[in-house]
Amino acid sequence: MIAKTEPIAETSSEGHMDQFHTKIDADSLHEKVVLVVGGSNGIGASLVELCCENGAYVTIGDIDASRGEQLARKCIQHWPVHSEPTGPPKPPRAVFQTTDVTDYQSVLDLFDRTFKKYNRIDHVVVTAGSTETKETWFDHSLNLTQVRKAPSIKDIDVNLLGTLYVTRLASVYLRHNRGPGVDRSILLFSCAVGIKETPVVPVYQAAKNGVQGLMRSLRTNLNSPYCHSIRINTIRPWMTQTDNSFSKTVQKHWTRAGLPLSTAEDVAKVSAGVLCNESLHGASIYVAGTRAWKIETDIDRPEPRWLGEESSQTLEQGQKVLEKVLAA
Numbered sequence: 001m002i003a004k005t006e007p008i009a010e011t012s013s014e015g016h017m018d019q020f021h022t023k024i025d026a027d028s029l030h031e032k033v034v035l036v037v038g039g040s041n042g043i044g045a046s047l048v049e050l051c052c053e054n055g056a057y058v059t060i061g062d063i064d065a066s067r068g069e070q071l072a073r074k075c076i077q078h079w080p081v082h083s084e085p086t087g088p089p090k091p092p093r094a095v096f097q098t099t100d101v102t103d104y105q106s107v108l109d110l111f112d113r114t115f116k117k118y119n120r121i122d123h124v125v126v127t128a129g130s131t132e133t134k135e136t137w138f139d140h141s142l143n144l145t146q147v148r149k150a151p152s153i154k155d156i157d158v159n160l161l162g163t164l165y166v167t168r169l170a171s172v173y174l175r176h177n178r179g180p181g182v183d184r185s186i187l188l189f190s191c192a193v194g195i196k197e198t199p200v201v202p203v204y205q206a207a208k209n210g211v212q213g214l215m216r217s218l219r220t221n222l223n224s225p226y227c228h229s230i231r232i233n234t235i236r237p238w239m240t241q242t243d244n245s246f247s248k249t250v251q252k253h254w255t256r257a258g259l260p261l262s263t264a265e266d267v268a269k270v271s272a273g274v275l276c277n278e279s280l281h282g283a284s285i286y287v288a289g290t291r292a293w294k295i296e297t298d299i300d301r302p303e304p305r306w307l308g309e310e311s312s313q314t315l316e317q318g319q320k321v322l323e324k325v326l327a328a
Contacts, residue, residue, distance in 0.1 A: 028276035030055035038128025040068035046268035061099035068096040101162030120177040124170040130158035159207035185231035192238040219282030260289025
């Protein structure tokens, strides 16, 4: 069954902004194997359900075992897999594995189990994230004694290191058991805080900008036909309703100000649309409320205006030289 997605309303106020319209075709997710890291709650859980509803097999990897196992059971019950009477039994619609995204072996075990269970992996999505660190790295009240204690690096480990681990493994596992012309992709979660400065969360912003940089660095060589033709994109959601206590506090002020607020389902629909769009590669999708935009091309397009024509051309030429030298 294809999930019903509400059409995104057109807008004329954004000028040339490239609006992204979510579309999930009948065969786009059917029988595909999707690995969702961080799939027990929030956006990840909504994406798991949407993929299963559209006929995909899903592995859920998350530190939250209780929610993850419950979600896997729900998917198996709601969207059962029917095997042919004369054929071999099919694998379950969904499986869960406890996964610590900051532990490389734990992430490797997740990929191994998925590959053994389903014999391939078509799409990998990293929704795992952390904004739970209470400590402020750059607190104005820090003194020479307090600053001697090393700060927590949880937000860096979960948001950036974990994404690096998953992407590294995905870049290898997605190559295997793949027929000619079969689409494979990686979808990473950055954040809208990477677009504008957000002084209150500098470590989180740095980590999410790192995710964006990872996509930009890999989008050229991962999708090269001489390499492996793997698509890679990022989702950059703005304010989204979650169970996070900090987010709940912000949401009250957000709603009062009349700003667009996304639900987990809104962002999941956009994410599924990115997985299904085989032409979409190296893109960043900004999500606000129920609408989404492709912003990467709009960031690159005016570069000669703010950097200058000559500097822009020189920078591009230098990047090509670096790419050639480093790839040798």
